[in-house]
Amino acid sequence: MPELPEVETIANRLRSGWNGQPPLINQSIKAANLMWARTLAEPDQDSFISRIQTQSVQDIRRRGKYIIFDLDIDHLLIHLRMSGDLIVQGKYDPPGHYDRLVIYFQSGYRLAFQDMRKFGRVWLVQDPQTVLHSLGPEPLDETFTAQVFFQSLIARHRQLKPLLLDQTFIAGLGNIYVDEALHLSKIHPLTLSDSLEYSRAEGLLQNIRRVLRQGIQRQGTTIDWIYRGGGNQEFLRVYQRSGEPCPECGESIQRIVVGQRGTHICPHCQILDTH
C-alpha cells in the first residue's frame, strides 16, 4: 500500500492527532498484544512486551517507508509493506479483523497495526540504525542534489525503474510514484541508468520530488478501502490507467512488466533509447 507520501501522512496523523483522535505523543504504553507472530521481527515476543509496556512515546517520524516511534529508551519501527495501516482505536471501538499487533495506552486509546496480507514487520530496537543503515538518501532532502543523483546513476548499469525501487539507492519510492515520475520525465522504465544525460537526470529528480510533494499535499493516494482519506488517485497520469489516453499526447496507456512489477507507460512519450 504505502509509499513515502502515505507513510508521511500516517506519521503526521499519529503525531498530531486526526479525525477526533488525540496525538500519540507523550502517551504512556501499558500493554501490547501480538496476534500474528511473524509480524514481530525483533526481539522475541516476551522481551518485546516487557520492554515496551514501561515506555512512553516521545516522537513519531518517518525514514524511507518506515514509521519510527521514539520511546523513552527504545525505538519502535514499523514497515507497512503492501497492506499495512496504523489505526487509533478508542476504548469502546471494536477490534479490527486484520489487527496483527495492538498497543494499549494508559489513556484508554489503542494503536492497532492492521495488515491483511501479513507482510508488514515491527522492530523494537535500541538503535534504529541497525534496521535503517542500508537505506539510501531521502529524495526530498535538499542535500541530495541533482549532481549526487546523477553520479550515483552513472555509477551503476541498471534498468532505471528497478533501480528507483531499490531502497538502498533512494528511499521511499514505490510502484505508483516511480511510474508517475518516469512518465512526467518522458523516460522509458528500461532505460539504463548510466545512459542518462545530466539534464535528464536533473529533470527526473525534479519530477520525483514533484509527485512526492503532491502526494503528501493530497494526503496520499487512495487505491482501495485499505487506505482512507487520500485524494491523489484522481491525479494519477498513468498508474493503473491502461487503455486510457495519455494526458500529454492522447496515445493509449500501456501496461508492461518490468522487474516483475506492473508498469504503466505511454508508448509514444516514453521511447526506449538503445545505443
Add this chain to the structure above:
DNA sequence: CACGAGACCTGTTCGC
C-alpha cells in the same frame, strides 16, 4: 554486479 523467479499472505477482479 545485474537480473529473474519464487516466496511470503489475503482478497478482489477478470476471463471463460
Add this chain to the structure above:
DNA sequence: TGCGAACAGGTCTCGT
C-alpha cells in the same frame, strides 16, 4: 453462476 487465473501500494532470498 462458478471457478481458476491474474493481479495488488513491498521486500527478501536464491540461482544464473
